[in-house]
Amino acid sequence: MPMTTTTTDEAVKAIIKDRNEEFFDYLRFASVSTQNRNILPTVEYVKQMIEKTGGETQVLDDCGGNPVVYGYFPAGKKGNADKTVLFYNHYDVQPEDPLDEWKSEPFEPTVRDGILYCRGVSDNKANFVVRLYAIQALMDSEAGLPCNVKFLVEGEEENGSPNLGKYIKKYADLFTSDGCIWEFGGKDEEENFVIQTGVKGMAYFDLIVESAVVDIHSSLGAVIDNAAWRLTHALASLRDKDNHVLVDGFYDNIEHPSDYAREVVAEGKVNSKEMTRIYGLKHPFITKDLDWSTEEALAFYPTMTISGLLSGYTEEGTKTVLPRKASAKLDCRLVPGQDPKNIERVLRRHLDKEGFQDVELILLKGLKAFRSDLESPFVQTVKTAAEKVYGGPSKVVLSPTNPGSGPMAYFGEYLNVPVASSGCGYAESKAHGPNESVRLKDFEEGVLHMVQFLKDFQYA
Amino acid sequence: MPMTTTTTDEAVKAIIKDRNEEFFDYLRFASVSTQNRNILPTVEYVKQMIEKTGGETQVLDDCGGNPVVYGYFPAGKKGNADKTVLFYNHYDVQPEDPLDEWKSEPFEPTVRDGILYCRGVSDNKANFVVRLYAIQALMDSEAGLPCNVKFLVEGEEENGSPNLGKYIKKYADLFTSDGCIWEFGGKDEEENFVIQTGVKGMAYFDLIVESAVVDIHSSLGAVIDNAAWRLTHALASLRDKDNHVLVDGFYDNIEHPSDYAREVVAEGKVNSKEMTRIYGLKHPFITKDLDWSTEEALAFYPTMTISGLLSGYTEEGTKTVLPRKASAKLDCRLVPGQDPKNIERVLRRHLDKEGFQDVELILLKGLKAFRSDLESPFVQTVKTAAEKVYGGPSKVVLSPTNPGSGPMAYFGEYLNVPVASSGCGYAESKAHGPNESVRLKDFEEGVLHMVQFLKDFQYA
Structure with a gap:
């Protein structure tokens, strides 16, 4: 159904309305990669959505892990076939627990007051759909698609993308492009549109201690130690209360950001009061008494976080045992120069030195950090297109490093492209x-940003 | 069916065989007090077992909590009606988790190689049944029951006996006696029969920290702290790796044991190698490098143990969150002179002083410690009867303080009786x-010990 007689705004609205059930059905796939749920049906659905929009597809599955979907839309006759944009997205989502805190079913898309709730909608199923709609709006327009567009949609992002590097390396020719639009992004607490051009890396560990083959009556605590105490002391030795990591070598080899990146970050305006309100924080920001700002911490400082703890009796009431086993999830966000394998090495060395040889350390996820050149034409075009859609330069923020992680380093290493985010x-x-x-509303604006960017990028 | 023509041994064997299904049905009640499961049906069954043996009963339920069953068997015509023994037992049991480590159903009594497996069989349903069988054997004998016997069977022992003190205080006249046989006990690693005449007290806490109203993406760990770190640092501040409690005031007011109690403990022979084997311990005993012995630690030193930890994501794989909540179970075993309420006070003061005002501290269980006079006729008769049954003085050990806890202090305070354990x-x-x-085999010997004790105590 060509839309050539309508404005872009109207065309986009019509597509959103027309493909709503298709979008919602995509959200309904509980495609939880860390639990290996619903992967293949979701792959098939992603493939169909690209094909329905008019693209070619390939499902790549010969490098292990969950399949990668490749999509391709050639530039229209009036477009510039020498320019190619790569969209990186992922079809997997995080687990939905804690279940009892959801106000509607986690995997049933539900709209309340103009807001669409669903696990994975923000991270990042809506962003994938935004790109498809932008392509459709442009293909339906008189001018046609202004440049070539490729998709790389993977299914292990929430599990640390353990196989993505192998696919990008092997299929580097297929994915070759002039720049990559990243999967996430959106507006901050003050409604500024933030464009991320880098990510932190990650080293995510299981720490496991076993002290006995059976839980023991706690009366024997006078002479027998237990796994929960061992783990508690091991963890407490890793980081102090003020967020300083105490592990020798953890901060080694960190690459300092460019002056331009520092300036951009210094202009940032993270609204800590608003974040405190939104998350209901009971403590002040950890940076309160330190010599760096919130913006610098988020962009340039590595972190070490306990994401989970489990040992012994955890139900209501009392049970008097020495737990035989204790485990923790430890999540480190890395910056350029840090290598997950080296972080594993220095953590192991620290534990051994502190007498915690009994604490098993297992690296579950490892990803390096990445930063794009902020001044590249690709990044600048993403920015200027955003300024047209989101209300001018004062409402658009460039960010050298997202505090979150993602497999961006592979795109630099194997495709040599700059990366910039656009998300809703x-x-x-x-x-x-x-x-x-x-x-x-953000969803619709996201489509408009991608339309504007693709139009502008043909001339960049 | 009188057994007057058989020996005591044969009579006891016959009773064990005859009442086996009744015993097993008692074990089948999953009477978990901390989870409020099956309490009233178990009370009714306990009452019936006493009545079936020939005793009178009263169910006391006017002081709150789970009912207390009172039982009474008067001395026979040839016995000494001036002597009364009180049996303290409990019909509640610990929770059965972790379920996947049981080799047979937790609440289905199962015999393998002469060993009877079931949750609660050792602690302490078998001991209650042992006493009933001993009474039956004596009532069936020509001499009849040698003294008066009373029962106090409560249902909140595994929950810290929060209401038992009120029942004993109110019904002190009903429970008046010359001494109390305690609910637990048995043989140590070297097959010595151990008679406990005291217990440690207990202060059991929930520690809870909430850092936000929602789990937060862990990328924000650069600026936002989380409940798991707060709890870890709070716990690590309470006790060092070598089992020294670091809380000011924790060791205050401890009553030193008598010289005789010290001598008895010094003769103890805890077999740490055997305990290490049985429990599959991965670490040496905590006392290894300290200036007290294993025996002294178990008898005279208070403990602080983490019995449980829970925060954030605890399943397989990874989830990158800042947990909004973390909780721990903290179990302190106390010695005479320590008061649970004061332990709560000094812990709270310590947490506040260390900057952990956000860590909520909830006292779930509080019990004082207790020690009997080892030289009393009651304790000595329990001992000499044991020497007759268990192979002479070299195989019987007196212990001034069991390292476990129990509500023994109420019996000293309100009934003014010495206490001694006998268990299978x-x-x-x-x-x-x-x-x-x-x-x-131990079950049968337990009956014989109680028969011998009741016979001897009429003359004590």
Whole structure:
């Protein structure tokens, strides 16, 4: 159904309306990669959505892990076939627990007050759909698609993308392009549209201690130690209360950001009061008494976080045992120069030195950090297109490093492209938490940004 | 069916065989007090078992909590009606988790190689049944029951006996006696029969930290702290790796044991190698490098143990969150002079002083410690009767303080009686753990010890 007689705004609105059930059905796939749920049906659905929009597809599955979907839309006759944009997205989502904190079913898309709630909607199913709609709007227009567009849609992002590097390396010719639009992004607490051009890396560990083959009556605590105490002391030795990592070598080899990146970050305006309100924080920001700003911490400082703890009796009431086993999830966000394998090495050395040889350390996920050149034509075009859609330069923020992680380093290493994000999230999207959401207005604006960017990029 | 023509041994064997299904049905009640499961049906069954043996009963339920069953058997015509023994037992048991470590159903009594497995069999349903069988054997004998026997069977022992003190205080006249046989006990790693005449007290806490109203994407760990780190640092501040409690005031007011108690403890022979084997311990005893012995630690030193930890994501794989909540179970075993309420006060003060005002501290269980006079006729008769049954003085050990806890202090305070244990447990009974058990041979000997004791006590 060509839309050539309508404005872009109207065309986009019509596509959103027309393909709503298809979008919602995509959201209904509980495609939780860390639990290996619903992967292949979701792959098939992603393939169909690209084909329905008019693209070619290939499902790549010969490098292990969950399949990667490749999509391709050639530039229209009036477009510039020498320019190619790569869209990186992922079809997998985080687990939905804690279930009892969701106000509607986690995998049933539900609209309340103009906000669409569903696990994975913000991270990042809506962003994939935004790109498809932008392509459709342009293909339906008189001018046609202004440049070539490729998709790389993977299914292990929420599990640390353990196989993505192998696919990008092997299929580097297929994915060759002039720049990559990243999967996430959106507006901050003050409704500024933030374009991320780098990510932190990650080293995510299981720490496991076993002290006995059976839980023991706690009366024997006078002479027998237990796994919960061992783990508690091991963890406490890793980081102090003020967020300083105490592990020798953890901060080694960090690459300092460019002066331009520092300036951009210094202009940032993270609204800590608003974040405190949104998350209901009971403590002040950790940076309160330190010599760097919130913006610098988010962009340039590595972190070490306990994401989970489990040992012994955890139900209501009392049970008097020495737990035989204790485990923790430890999540480190890395910056350029840090290598997950080296972080594993220095953590192991630290534990051994502190007498915690009994604490098993297992690297579950490793990803390096990445930063794009902020001044590249690709990044600048993403920015100027955003300024047209989101209300001018004062409402658009460039960010050298997203505090989150992603497999961006592979795109630099194997494809040699700059990367910039465009997403329809907002400050309360609650990615990874219960009641994850996007606002329908942001969703529509996201499509318009991608339309504008593709139009502009043919001349960049 | 009078047994007057048989020996005591034969009479006891016949009773054990005859009442086997009744015993097993008692074990089948999953009477988990901390989870409020099956309490009233178990009370009714306990009452019936006493009545079937020929005793009078009263169910006391006017002081709150789970009912207390009172039982009474008067001395026979040839016995000494001026002597009264009180049996203290409990019909509640610990929770059965972790379920996957049981080799047979936790609440289905199962015999393998002469060993009876069931949750609660060792702690302490078998001991209650042992006493009933001893009474029956004596009532069936020509001499009849040698003294008066009373029962106090409560249902909140595994929950810290929060209401028992009120019942004993109110019904002190009903429970008046010359001494109390305690609910637990049995043989140690070297098959010595151990008689406990005191217990440690207990202060059991929930520690809870909430850092936000929602789990937060862990990328924000650069600026936002989380409940798991707060709890880890709070716990690590309470006790060092070598089992020294670091809380000011924790060790205050401790009553030193008598010289005789010290001598008895010094003669103890805890077999740490055997305990290490049985429990599959991965670490040496905590006392290894300290200036007190294992025996002294178990008898005279208070403990602080983490019995449980829970925060954030605890399943397989990874989830990258800042947990909004973290909680721990903290179990302190106290010695005479320590008061649970004061332990709560000094812990709270310590947490506040260390900057952990956000860590909520909830006292779930509080019990004081207790020690009997080892030289009293009651304790000495329990001992000499044991020497007759268990192979002479070299095989019987007096212990001033069991390292476990129990509400013994109420019996001293309100009834003014000495207390001594007699139980059919053994070193691998695994009370509170999976595959809890008693050996059938120990069960039979337990009946014989109680028969011998009741015979001897009429003359004590």
